Amino acid sequence: MDWFTAPGYWLGRLVFQRALAGVYVFAFLGAALQFRALIGTRGMLPVPDYLRYVPFRHAPSLFQLRYSDGLFAGCAWAGAALAAALAAGAGDLVPLGAAMGMWAVLWLLYLSIVNVGQTWYSFGWESLLLEVGFLAVFLGNARTGPPVLVLWLLRWVLFRVEFGAGLIKMRGDACWRELTCLYHHHETQPMPGPLSWFFHRLPRPVHRVECAANHVTQLVFPVMLFTPQPVASFAACAMVATQLWLVLSGNFAWLNWLTITLALSAVDFGALTGPPPAAASGGAPVWYAVLVCAVTVLVLVLSRHPVANMISPRQVMNRSFDPLHLVNTYGAFGTVGRIRDEVVVEGTADEVPREDGAWREYGFKGKPGDPLRMPRQFAPYHLRLDWLMWFAALSPGYARDWFGPFVERLLAGDRDTLRLIRHNPFPDAPPRFVRARLYRYRFTTWRELRETGAWWHRRPVREYLPPTRLAGARASEPE
Known part of the structure; x- marks a missing residue:
């Protein structure tokens, strides 16, 4: 034939x-x-x-x-x-x-x-x-x-x-x-x-x-x-x-x-x-x-x-x-965002969570976090949690099913969950409280990069998840 x-x-x-x-x-x-x-x-x-x-x-x-x-x-x-x-x-x-x-x-x-x-x-x-x-x-x-x-x-x-x-x-x-x-x-x-x-x-x-x-x-x-x-x-x-x-x-x-x-x-x-x-x-x-x-x-x-x-x-x-x-x-990016918001997740070991308390930030492998950290190359490997965190910043509705369980596992010090992130600021014991805040990110200018070494500039926008602790019930949902 x-x-x-x-x-x-x-x-x-x-x-x-x-x-x-x-x-x-x-x-x-x-x-x-x-x-x-x-x-x-x-x-x-x-x-x-x-x-x-x-x-x-x-x-x-x-x-x-x-x-x-x-x-x-x-x-x-x-x-x-x-x-x-x-x-x-x-x-x-x-x-x-x-x-x-x-x-x-x-x-x-x-x-x-x-x-x-x-x-x-x-x-x-x-x-x-x-x-x-x-x-x-x-x-x-x-x-x-x-x-x-x-x-x-x-x-x-x-x-x-x-x-x-x-x-x-x-x-x-x-x-x-x-x-x-x-x-x-x-x-x-x-x-x-x-x-x-x-x-x-x-x-x-x-x-x-x-x-x-x-x-x-x-x-x-x-x-x-x-x-x-x-x-x-x-x-x-x-x-x-x-x-x-x-x-x-x-x-x-x-x-x-x-x-x-x-x-x-x-x-x-x-x-x-x-x-x-x-x-x-x-x-x-x-x-x-x-x-x-x-x-x-x-x-x-x-x-x-x-x-x-x-x-x-x-x-x-x-x-x-x-x-x-x-x-x-198939298809992608029918709409392109003009601004970039990121969900920053933090924990504290304080008995009572205060706005000015000792909050420490969790570091993710791929998504922007620390402004001084240069973005990394991961593709073709797919960091699924990092990608969903981008969607979570677009709207809490994208995170309704999984963000609460994610926070619960941080509060419990779950080993498998901690393996998905780059930096755990609580290596000895899990935090008492976890919160999430929404930040506005933008790339720095050439001048800012030379003077500060920062790849990103960020500023707080609003609270995303109030301080939450394990108390037998599920963690709060993002607002």
Whole structure:
């Protein structure tokens, strides 16, 4: 079946599979290292409590059958190990069916985690990893040529990621149309990186060029993915360059790296590599061809919802239309904040909490806190608590379910929770009271940075959570 495979894309497939497996490694590592405090049996949003009222059909997961922290940890570490093996090329050393099984196990394990992850796993890149991971099951291995249909389906995902993000910007905040959003974005994004201060201080004409280039990358180049080569490769490489710019300017977990991975699958490396290996030029088994065709039909049918969303004037971002996350809609930053507020959490050992008492600040790993601390690079690793703290500063409604339990665990000196933060100011005994205050943050100027060494300037805005202590009842909710 010469029509079924594209042997010239064998290197593109190899790069795609290795990179995707690498993304899976970070996803599973993050789950293994953070789940106990977030969704474990004694976590802020325990999985057993969630599963009591969510049926299997709404959240299919292995943990619907049985849950324990040990089982979750085993699944997460097993997923990380399997992903590492695939990144090292294990999928090309086994028969086609076995390789497909390995990718299917990865997808099933991560689906099981996402579908019980609740608020902590509500980000668009979770659905994107699952959608791309599902297609990777049917991409084959070195014993057969890359199937043309799956390669086109990967481009269809990339198109929706970029074009959906471009549409939501043009329909959303007026600053995107005025080319002024990046006057603010590098400063107000969820988790700035070590270069974000410098990006923010670029001249305003450069920020306008950034905005214009973003529109071209997200609204023009995605259409070019469906044109003949080398035009499609040029469009894909332009997307890679844009994503690398985003990697340098902020921390967006593995979203940018996964988008780069998708884009590389559309690049025709044939002119650089010469003839493909003999195995990649061979025919595909009939059962494999039938399965790929069936999956293609399934994806096209399920695509009606994302397409309807994209053409709708009320387009929404990052939504899954089925519990398996097979075909989703994407988008980001339809609105850009002009100011940055941060929730600063403090504790005291005083018997009676006073405004001028000995309050000591908890330090987070990624989110802004100490003004003297330069932002750090964490992506593609995802600091889930830090990201949710950004949402909590936007509105207490985003934190209603988990912020009170978080404070309770600080008051109890919970070891798993303290592992999620960088600095615990109470190493010997937990505090008697914890409070939270809202601060207004901005990047310092060049002069302020030289004179003070501070990357941020901050000032108090208001109380976020009054002094709270453990007293048998749950901690107060943020105001």
